[in-house]
Amino acid sequence: MPEGHTVHRIAKRFQRDFLGSKVSISSPQGRFTDASLVSGRVLTKADAWGKQLFLHFDEIAIRIHLGIYGKWRFTAGDTPEVTGQIRARFQLPGITADLRGPTACEVIDKAGIKGVQSRLGPDPLRPDRKGLERERFISKLTSRKTAVGQQLMDQSVIAGIGNVYRAELLFRSLINPHTPGNLLPLELADQIWEDSVTLMPIGVRTGLMLTREGHLKGRPKLVDRYYVYKREGQPCRECGHEVSLELMATRKLYYCARCQK
Ligand SMILES: [Zn+2]
Incomplete structure (x- = not known):
């Protein structure tokens, strides 16, 4: 199972490649039924807390937990063919991020984000200026x-x-x-x-x-x-x-x- 550093790396990748752009989001496999709720919105922040990734689109966010089998693949250039079970595909012109096999990939609102984060302990990779x-x-x-x-x-x-x-x-x-x-x-x-x-x-x-x-x-x-x-x-x-x-x-x-x- 990936540890927190992997998830923070993915958050940084989204910050670098997708931040501030209208992201096209789909679910080739069909199981991420909320994809249409967020597709076309501007990514305002990508943030990791422990093993959870939050992709923020203003008032709502996609929460992703890879679990044991979850994997990301980023492809630059042309859109890769759909192979296997892609739960969610995030796209901008010239870059595609495919998510396979996560235990969680869901759209949550502000209260949902707060609920999840309040159950998480401190993350050594998050800023902690006051200790x-x-x-x-x-x-x-x-x-x-x-x-x-x-x-x-x-x-x-x-x-x-x-x-x-x-x-x-x-x-x-x-x-x-x-x-x-x-x-x-x-x-x-x-x-x-x-x-x-x-x-x-x-x-x-x-x-x-x-x-x-x-x-x-x-x-x-x-x-x-x-x-x-x-x-x-x-x-x-x-x-x-x-x-x-x-x-x-x-x-x-x-x-x-x-x-x-
Ligand atoms: Zn020893």
Whole structure:
């Protein structure tokens, strides 16, 4: 499943290529029945919050969540042929963006936008000049008994984090994923936030989840990219102990039991 940085990249792409123009919107597959409600309107803003994308057309917006199978394809030049199941096609002369397989693609009004966003936790990729989102994250994470590793996957605690960033952020701060949130020292909760604010923009910039920054340059191979993610059974890069794999709330959790005490 794409993590937040991917969705922010798509938002930037829409800002760059479609902003301020009347966008032609259709649903070749037919399942996005509201396409005609928004087609021909001017895109006023493209905005990501965690894993949700909002394409704003004045008073209304299209909300898109890719889920596990959703994918975007942008094509410059001539209109590509319709192949497969295209839920929504966004077009300007010379550019086409096709959306396939999302779990959500719907038109919502202002109240709908507010409703969705009020359920989302702070997103480290969104501006937070006054530090209020940082505080909101720290207070949420440390007020519940639920394991920190589980909470980082909860979009109402922090929006945009998925399995890769979860594993890597906890390793980088040497936090055991089983630590109950209410027993996590505030400075460590703050450190997770600070680290996600550092790491996730690298993902937006490069399209890669590079969590070993400082060690690697360019586009490292997949096997070199992470500290613990998908490295179960292999020696920890820091201490040599075997990296553990277990299930936490049905998702695979990777960590080093020696480093992350
Ligand atoms: Zn280790």
